[in-house]
Amino acid sequence: MTTSPTPPVFRKTKLKTRMILTLGLLGALQTVLIGGFAGFYLSDSLYDEIGQRALMVAKTVAATPAVIEGVRERDIDGLNRLAERLAVTNEALFIVIGDAEAIRLAHPDPSRIGHSMGDDDGDYGRKALVDGQAYVARARGSLGESMRGKAPVVVPATGDIIGIVSVGYSLQQVETTIRRYNFVLYGVVGLMLLVTILSAIVIAGRFKRAIFGLEPEEIARLFREREATLQSVREGIIAINREGMITTANRAAYETLGLPPEPPLAGQHVLDVLPESSLPAILESGEPDFDREIWLRDRQMVVNRLPVRQGEDIIGVVASFRLRDELDQVSRRLTRIQQYADTLRSQTHEYSNKLHTIAGLIQIGATGEALNLIGSEVSDHQALIHLLLEAVPDPVIAGCLLGKYNRAREMGLRLEIDPDSRMSDLPATLPRDQLVSVLGNLIDNALDATLAKTGAGGQVQLSMTDLGQELIFEVEDQGAGIPEAERQRIFEKGVSTKNGESRGYGLHLVRQFLNQWGGSVTVDDVPEGGSRFTLYLPKTANGRVYP
Structure with missing residues (x-):
């Protein structure tokens, strides 16, 4: 009909x-x-x-x-x-x-x-x-x-x-x-x-x-646009009413949560579908929650939750979420590119200075000194490369350390790697990009702190061991040290001992990585002056193999 x-x-x-x-x-x-x-x-x-x-x-x-x-x-x-x-x-x-x-x-x-x-x-x-x-x-x-x-x-x-x-x-x-x-x-x-x-x-x-x-035709058009928008967004979106019943769920929500398309989520109570959901708590508190990292259905996600108000009344909550891995992929790529750029820039700048020096020595007839400088340069790099090949067979981590070594030399500092270090028993499923990001942040902070305190000539020491059930990294600097009262705050987002914008994110990323995989970090004073960051990372994440 x-x-x-x-x-x-x-x-x-x-x-x-x-x-x-x-x-x-x-x-x-x-x-x-x-x-x-x-x-x-x-x-x-x-x-x-x-x-x-x-x-x-x-x-x-x-x-x-x-x-x-x-x-x-x-x-x-x-x-x-x-x-x-x-x-x-x-x-x-x-x-x-x-x-x-x-x-x-x-x-x-x-x-x-x-x-x-x-x-x-x-x-x-x-x-x-x-x-x-x-x-x-x-x-x-x-x-x-x-x-x-x-x-x-x-x-x-x-x-x-x-x-x-x-x-x-x-x-x-x-x-x-x-x-x-x-x-x-x-x-x-x-x-x-x-x-x-x-x-x-x-x-x-x-x-x-x-x-x-609005006119009925306008409402119908907006409804169709809303449906098209919801289905086109890559983030999962779920909305509930004041009774906790799901009113909206887009296709990405099913895929992100790993739920079958049938039966539909709309009309079900959110706690029946997601017993660990905190959306009902947002209904009670009325406080929005942004960029919260949570585990949901054995998946790490970044969630934004916003209460929906009508006047003074809270009539529902809308949550948008996506897998943390998707954000990490972008972050890892940017981190890797930054590290490669820093390494190339350091090497280019350093070798440019060395070449100019060698050219000057040759021009003034000091060929012996030029040969000695060339031999010393080759000897230092050969020793470092030999150490990294034996102690750190993983090319990603070895490349990161080589880049930080060159950056330290460009800054007029020395990055000393303990010759007894060994980091060969790395789990195959350990995300190398995240580990490189964490280790690179600790070394960069140590170099900056040392340069600020001692100027050129200072050194940063790194030691690594993979004995036992944990991977242990120690980064020791010659900086001003960190007061005991500040040792927990420095891992909060936006908190930094340095001046300037875009600070206070490196150690926050370190804490996030450790929280995700069940690791820990300690901060101690060095008797000669400075700080020692010790990173403990289990070979399994929270009692399970790395996903």
Whole structure:
């Protein structure tokens, strides 16, 4: 079955106008129907009431002993006086009394006396005279249209029917009463219609404000755009309402959380799907949470959680999340590129100076000194390379150390690597990029601290060991040292002992890496002056092999 499209004219009409017209017409229809039914019921009730009143008076008059006696004796004068008095007493239009042949014995118009009662409406009162029934009839007679009650005149002793009494009430009076009631009724109906229209205007205005003044077509377009946007975002997005029920989840959320596409997440409680979720806590606190690193369904993620407010009330929470690995890939690539650039720059600068020196010595004829300088340079690098090849067979870590060695020489410092160091038992699944980033940050901090304290000529010492179940790295500098009260704060994001912007992130990355893999770091003073950072990294992460 197809749905007929909305007429173009109606579709172009503003929503508020449409609502006012719809609600107004609906209210008018209801009011007219209710008013019409009330008017019909009122008219019918009044006619019935008048008829019953006429019938009751007719029965009463017919049972009056004076009427019975007057009909038996055919006392026309007495019956007319009695009928006139009873008509005035009961506010009736007329009271007509006839004999057993329906011949009038009493009538408001004397000229009608002695004539048949059938002259008025053709009803001779057969039900009353033959069957002995009292009944109500509506007819137009010589005194106008009336509602009549007719009852037989019965002799109590014998039960013989000797006459008939007809009591009439003018319908003009009834219609006047109906018009009076209808005037009030239609006034109330009109007032109800006005109230309905005003209510429709108020409701339409509030509804319009509730949807931010948008038209239905605009809402539909925004909804489609929202769905397309949610599905195109690479980050997983989940939204819950104030009861904790999931209202929105995009495709990336299923993929990131490793959930099957069926059944849909929408309509389920968030704790039924993700028992470890902290979204209900955000509902309670109302505090947003940005860039929080968490473990969820055995995956490390970076999560942003933001409460949704309507006025002062929190009506839900929206969370966006993505795997930490995706961010790490970018970070690792940038770190690697930076390290390569630093290494090349250091080597270029250093060897440029060496070449200029050697060229100068040759130009002044000091060839012996030039040869000694070349031999010394080759000897130093050969010794370092030989040490790295034996102690650190991993090319990524060895390349990092070689780059830091060259950077230290460019700064006028020495990076001394303990000849007894060994780092060959590295787990195959250990992320080398993260380890290089952590080790490079510790060495860079040590070089900067040493240069700031001693100037050119200072040295930084590095020792490594892979004995036992842990990888241990020690980086010792000749800097000013770190006060004990600051040794925990320096691992917080943005906290640094150096001046300038973009500081305080290196040691924070170190702490994040250690928290992720269950490692630790200690900071101690060196007796000769400076600090010693000792990094302990288990060969398994939190009791499990590195993922």
